[in-house]
Amino acid sequence: MPQLVAPDARVHTSFLAAMAEFTAEGRGGARDDSMVGRDLRTWSDRWQDPAVFAEYVAGQRAAAEPDGPRPHGFVPCTNLWWTEGDVYLARIAVRHRLNDFLREYGGHIGYDVRPSARRRGHATAMLRAALPATAALGIDQALITCDTTNTASRKVIEACGGVFEDERGGKLRYWVPTAPAPSRP
Numbered sequence: 268m269p270q271l272v273a274p275d276a277r278v279h280t281s282f283l284a285a286m287a288e289f290t291a292e293g294r295g296g297a298r299d300d301s302m303v304g305r306d307l308r309t310w311s312d313r314w315q316d317p318a319v320f321a322e323y324v325a326g327q328r329a330a331a332e333p334d335g336p337r338p339h340g341f342v343p344c345t346n347l348w349w350t351e352g353d354v355y356l357a358r359i360a361v362r363h364r365l366n367d368f369l370r371e372y373g374g375h376i377g378y379d380v381r382p383s384a385r386r387r388g389h390a391t392a393m394l395r396a397a398l399p400a401t402a403a404l405g406i407d408q409a410l411i412t413c414d415t416t417n418t419a420s421r422k423v424i425e426a427c428g429g430v431f432e433d434e435r436g437g438k439l440r441y442w443v444p445t446a447p448a449p450s451r452p
């Protein structure tokens with residue numbers, strides 16, 4: 268059973284293979300502003316070295332700290348990895364609050380499943396598994412957005428209870444309750 272874990276250097280080999288898959292599908296170019304894209308640009312020429320990877324993992328964890336180092340305009344963010352044993356499958360990021368950009372486009376939560384693990388239900392299971400951690404951050408309704416053309420992500424969000432609000436700038440915006448609905452008496 269895959270599990271949601273804090274970023275962990277144990278999956279180094281598998282993580283590198285996953286990032287090679289993202290690169291092969293064109294991620295990491297100058298216009299890729301996603302989490303994976305930024306990390307590929309910043310780290311991919313160095314994170315083969317276990318010491319550098321440990322530094323990367325530490326940074327992934329530290330992103331959740333209120334006063335941790337982060338790029339200008341970024342809010343604290345809990346990064347979690349979806350793994351099975353030593354196999355890295357996917358990642359999910361939960362931003363602790365919305366700023367103007369996140370409220371319009373980015374949302375509270377972003378995720379990426381490695382190409383070779385797609386269409387097996389991982390994104391749906393991972394988002395569902397991340398909702399209690401999101402609730403624990405005091406977020407009752409998580410804003411999750413996806414491109415209007417991203418059918419897979421739209422289905423993931425809707426399967427996790429997403430309620431459509433509107434479309435802005437090519438993004439569909441959904442609010443996902445982070446706690447299960449109370450059962451009726």
Ligand SMILES: CC(C)(COP(=O)(O)OP(=O)(O)OC[C@H]1O[C@@H](n2cnc3c(N)ncnc32)[C@H](O)[C@@H]1OP(=O)(O)O)[C@@H](O)C(=O)NCCC(=O)NCCS
Pocket residue numbers: 377378379380381384385386387388389390391392412413414417418419420422423426
């Ligand atoms: C979007 C993404 C996270 C989906 O991950 P996944 O693990 O393949 O998703 P799931 O297996 O949980 O599939 C969810 C649903 O989408 C469908 N789906 C998956 N890939 C699809 C595709 N390429 N086209 C159409 N439907 C697709 C599945 O069949 C499933 O539908 P169902 O609920 O009717 O059975 C993954 O494709 C990905 O990482 N893409 C690149 C990054 C990205 O788009 N991230 C999200 C940004 S908002």
